[in-house]
Amino acid sequence: MGRFHRHDEHGHSHGHGHTHEHGQAHGHGHGHGADLGDHSGYDTGPERVSVLERIFDxxxxxxxxxxxDFEAAxxxxVNLMSSPGAGKTSLLRATLQRLAGGPRIGIVEGDIETSxxxxxxxxxxxAVxxxxxxxxxxxxxxxxxxxVxxxxxxxxxxxxxLVIIENVGNLVCPAEFAVGEHSxxxxxxxxxxxxxPLKYPVMFRSADLVVVNKIDLLPHLPFELDAFYRNLRAVNPDAAVVETSVLTGAGIDRWCDWLTGVRR
Structure with a gap:
């Protein structure tokens, strides 16, 4: 059937008001001046739009x-998303260790295969x-x-x-489906x-918090942190940011403070 992007993900309104299939989001208002490419090969017929809108509804x-149900209880x-290998599970291990004896936590672990x-x-x-x-x-x-x-x-x-939903590793699809999360x-x-952020704006735009992980590797990478932040702010000027390293423990307390702060 193919993937289907809508731009009011997570209940946020960003003034896009249209949908299209796979191919990058049209990114109105990003302000980075990039060539958005030719999306004509992904035109969606009205019948498919109708079917997919029913799926989202x-x-x-x-x-x-x-x-x-969550609120009644x-x-x-928190819906936790990332690409594969970004470090979600390692961060959650560090989180559970750091918050031991604190809030009672449940985990919904999403994976394509294996436990x-x-x-x-x-x-x-x-509780996992x-x-x-x-x-x-x-x-x-x-x-x-x-x-879920x-x-x-x-x-x-x-x-x-607190329940943390560790979503399947992917930088596109998880952002398109609400699961009942609060953040x-x-x-x-x-x-x-x-x-x-420029290549996968739907994901970055939907995040309330971006955890910039593996910062212990910065001295070994040709990576410009300031350039990343410029790109992030181009698509999501309001996201909170925490820099972390599970290996050194840097930023884990700030991440845990954010988690406990979003508790209703």
Whole structure:
């Protein structure tokens, strides 16, 4: 069926008001003057638009039901997103260790296949439940609201304060599907290059917080941190930022302060 981008992700309005299939977002108002390319090969017919809008409508209805259940239980939910290998699971391990004895945390672990990441988070005091999106022929590159809803009976919501949803590693699709979260954070690794906010604006635009991870590697990379921040501000001038290194522990306290601060 192909992917389908809408630009009011996470309930945010950025004045785009149109949708299109795979290909980069049209990025009105980014102000970076880049050539946005030829998207004519991705024109979407009205029938497909109708089908895909129904998919998003159904997803949003389930997301609203999820959020109602979270709020009835007094739980705050953070949707944690990133590309593969940016360090979400390592950051969550450090988080659970740092917040031991603090807020009661649940994790919804999303992966296409295997329980590798869920296993890494086991035994650290959190209630962890796994959602595999694979079907033997590939798998969904994101969690959606129905997938998250299927995981809720496996979490003791009324015994938790905070749920972190570790989404499937992907810089496009997870940003397009609300799952019932109250806030969104994304982990970005400095190994990914300065241009990622411009190439994947939907993800960066949807984030309330950007965790700039693996900063211990900066002395070893031809990476311009100031250029990354200029690109980030071009697409999302309001996102909070925390710089972290799981290896050295830098910034982990600030990240944990943000997490505990978003609790309702």
């Amino acid at each position: 159904e997803n949003d209805a389930t997301a609203a039901a999820n959020r109602a 007094g739980v705050t939910v 590798i990441d869920a296993d890494r988070l086991a035994g650290l005091g959190a 439940t796994l959602v595999n999106t694979g079907n033997g022929f590939g798998g969904e590159c994101h969690l959606d609201a129905p997938m 809803r299927s995981a809720l009976p496996r979490l003791p919501l009324h015994e938790l304060d 969104r954070a994304m982990v970005y690794s400095v190994t990914e290059g300065e241009d990622k």
